[in-house]
Amino acid sequence: MKIKVCAGSNCTLLGSMNILDQIDDLKDIISEDADNYSDEILEVEVIKCLGYCKNTNKKVAPVVVIDEEPMFNATSQAVMEKIVNKIRKQN
Amino acid sequence: MKESYVDLINIRRQIFAKIAKIAYDGTDLSELEKASFEILPGEVATYRESIFRERAIVEERLRLTMGLNARKPTEYNRVTDGIAEVDVAETQFIEPLINVIPHACEACPTKAFYVTDNCRKCLAHPCTNVCPVNAVSIGKNRAVIDHGKCIKCGRCKETCPYSAIVQYDRPCAAACGVNAIESDHLGRAKINSDKCVSCGNCIIQCPFGAISDKSQIYQLIKAIKANDHMYAIIAPSFIGQFGPLASPAQIFEGIKQLGFKDVVEVSLGADITTIHEAKEFLEKVPNKIPYMGTSCCNSWTLMVKKLFPDQFEYISDSASPMVETAKYIKAKDPQAKVTFIGPCISKKLEALREDVKDYIHFVITFEELMGMFVAKGIELSEIEVSKEIEDASALGRGYAIATGVAEAVKKTALAIDPSKDINVECASSLHECVKLMRAAKAGKKNGYLLEGMACQGGCIAGPGTLASFNRVRKAVTEFKNQAKVESPLDNSIIDENLRNV
Numbered sequence: 001m002k003i004k005v006c007a008g009s010n011c012t013l014l015g016s017m018n019i020l021d022q023i024d025d026l027k028d029i030i031s032e033d034a035d036n037y038s039d040e041i042l043e044v045e046v047i048k049c050l051g052y053c054k055n056t057n058k059k060v061a062p063v064v065v066i067d068e069e070p071m072f073n074a075t076s077q078a079v080m081e082k083i084v085n086k087i088r089k090q091n
Numbered sequence: 092m093k094e095s096y097v098d099l100i101n102i103r104r105q106i107f108a109k110i111a112k113i114a115y116d117g118t119d120l121s122e123l124e125k126a127s128f129e130i131l132p133g134e135v136a137t138y139r140e141s142i143f144r145e146r147a148i149v150e151e152r153l154r155l156t157m158g159l160n161a162r163k164p165t166e167y168n169r170v171t172d173g174i175a176e177v178d179v180a181e182t183q184f185i186e187p188l189i190n191v192i193p194h195a196c197e198a199c200p201t202k203a204f205y206v207t208d209n210c211r212k213c214l215a216h217p218c219t220n221v222c223p224v225n226a227v228s229i230g231k232n233r234a235v236i237d238h239g240k241c242i243k244c245g246r247c248k249e250t251c252p253y254s255a256i257v258q259y260d261r262p263c264a265a266a267c268g269v270n271a272i273e274s275d276h277l278g279r280a281k282i283n284s285d286k287c288v289s290c291g292n293c294i295i296q297c298p299f300g301a302i303s304d305k306s307q308i309y310q311l312i313k314a315i316k317a318n319d320h321m322y323a324i325i326a327p328s329f330i331g332q333f334g335p336l337a338s339p340a341q342i343f344e345g346i347k348q349l350g351f352k353d354v355v356e357v358s359l360g361a362d363i364t365t366i367h368e369a370k371e372f373l374e375k376v377p378n379k380i381p382y383m384g385t386s387c388c389n390s391w392t393l394m395v396k397k398l399f400p401d402q403f404e405y406i407s408d409s410a411s412p413m414v415e416t417a418k419y420i421k422a423k424d425p426q427a428k429v430t431f432i433g434p435c436i437s438k439k440l441e442a443l444r445e446d447v448k449d450y451i452h453f454v455i456t457f458e459e460l461m462g463m464f465v466a467k468g469i470e471l472s473e474i475e476v477s478k479e480i481e482d483a484s485a486l487g488r489g490y491a492i493a494t495g496v497a498e499a500v501k502k503t504a505l506a507i508d509p510s511k512d513i514n515v516e517c518a519s520s521l522h523e524c525v526k527l528m529r530a531a532k533a534g535k536k537n538g539y540l541l542e543g544m545a546c547q548g549g550c551i552a553g554p555g556t557l558a559s560f561n562r563v564r565k566a567v568t569e570f571k572n573q574a575k576v577e578s579p580l581d582n583s584i585i586d587e588n589l590r591n592v
């Protein structure tokens with residue numbers, strides 16, 4: 001899974017580093033529980049501003065993109081839930 | 092700030108960016124009357140029970156960021172009342188620095204122990220047996236604590252096999268190492284300014300965002316627009332604060348794009364302070380003074396001054412790294428106006444001191460700086476840079492992390508006089524600082540070099556930070572290791588006379 005976290009100025013101001021920290025911690029939870037989670041690798045990439053915040057006058061930061069799907073006003077809980085749902089094993 | 096308090100950070104920092112933008116654009120300040128509607132549009136509350144209250148609090152934050160006092164809930168005032176006084180191009184300090192926003196405070200109860208549903212009313216009930224004032228009895232459904240009798244020792248909590256007893260405290264009061272948080276007539280937090288040392292830890296901890304310091308960004312930006320001799324100096328904890336993609340050189344260049352003529356690492360001043368303190372220690376301890384305390388943390392020295400006035404003369408009188416860095420700039424450009432950028436709120440007070448005010452003209456935090464970058468549309472990671480930052484030694488760069496100051500002073504003193512035995516003890520967090528001073532006062536730290544820092548873990552945990560402790564610690568350590576020289580004594584920027592021993 002490819003997770004891109006924007007580290008542009010707007011997103012950094014509004015907490016994108018916290019989202020990164022939370023994803024890092026989540027990695028530990030997942031790797032310790034092979035029964036419930038697939039071993040798909042979480043590729044976390046920190047990216048420059050993609051222009052989402054510049055092309056609108058609405059508030060969109062922080063922006064996180066998971067497998068090409070952008071999340072606006074991202075919170076760490078929404079991001080983590082999305083990741084967990086994607087890699088949780090179905091039984 | 093505490094990065095997990097996401098909603099608070101959102102509001103707080105949007106306001107920094109907003110005020111910075113108003114200042115750069117030269118917008119008429121009457122706009123502030125409607126700014127809360129731009130920050131919180133619509134009619135549905137997001138954070139509290141009503142949007143009217145949310146906006147009222149945003150308005151107080153706007154005022155504090157402008158440098159004004161929050162309004163009294165009992166008096167009719169517009170957002171912009173008193174604004175002319177702060178619409179200037181220099182620091183306009185209105186006391187106090189740390190403010191409780193009255194209608195943001197939820198009047199949390201004060202410290203107490205409570206019995207929770209975990210209680211099984213067990214047969215042994217050790218909670219009753221260990222209570223030194225017989226305040227715990229077994230009620231109908233669970234143990235009961237008589238709050239009139241309870242002396243809050245916590246022994247019942249420790250002994251309960253079911254973890255059924257919890258300690259409750261107001262986060263602001265629990266964070267305060269000098270017991271400066273009291274209550275007003277409605278039970279809201281009130282800061283006793285005689286005790287407060289402006290460390291800002293209550294600001295970090297309050298989960299309602301009810302406490303805030305005042306900012307100088309508006310006046311700073313006005314000064315930048317009017318003056319060509321504006322210099323920025325940036326504290327050693329700056330590495331990693333502005334996002335993982337922004338390199339130190341890009342941060343420096345970004346600051347210049349804000350309108351500053353040049354930027355210097357405060358670690359350079361740390362190097363100078365280190366040499367002074369090392370010499371001072373060798374000269375004075377133990378013959379003239381029994382021990383020596385470091386001088387760089389303003390809240391620590393204020394605490395000693397307020398709580399241990401008879402020990403204050405044992406704190407080093409070397410100037411802080413902030414001041415030494417400014418002196419270095421002033422020597423080159425006598426017209427220089429210097430802005431300190433750091434993680435620290437207390438420096439805003441230090442800058443007002445008689446012996447400091449001619450060197451330091453503005454103090455802002457990393458959070459406030461980030462607001463300025465956003466207001467100016469600066470993307471740090473996209474700035475082209477060529478040269479590296481090389482102002483300071485590794486030891487100077489280590490000042491940001493607890494034990495780093497003592498390490499630098501000790502190593503430098505030993506380089507000057509290898510025969511000396513130097514004992515060191517460090518305290519980080521105001522609670523620990525007070526404990527350390529008690530021991531020192533009792534004569535238990537004679538011969539020691541004492542390092543005090545009011546923030547737990549050092550400056551990298553300061554109230555004005557953006558990135559988490561671990562993230563910055565890693566980044567600062569890396570930057571420290573990249574320094575071209577290890578010791579301040581080898582830093583060729585520093586005057587040779589000072590380095591000669």
Ligand code: FES
Pocket residue numbers: 006007008009010011012048049050051052053054061062063
């Ligand atoms: S800063 Fe993240 S989208 Fe622009």
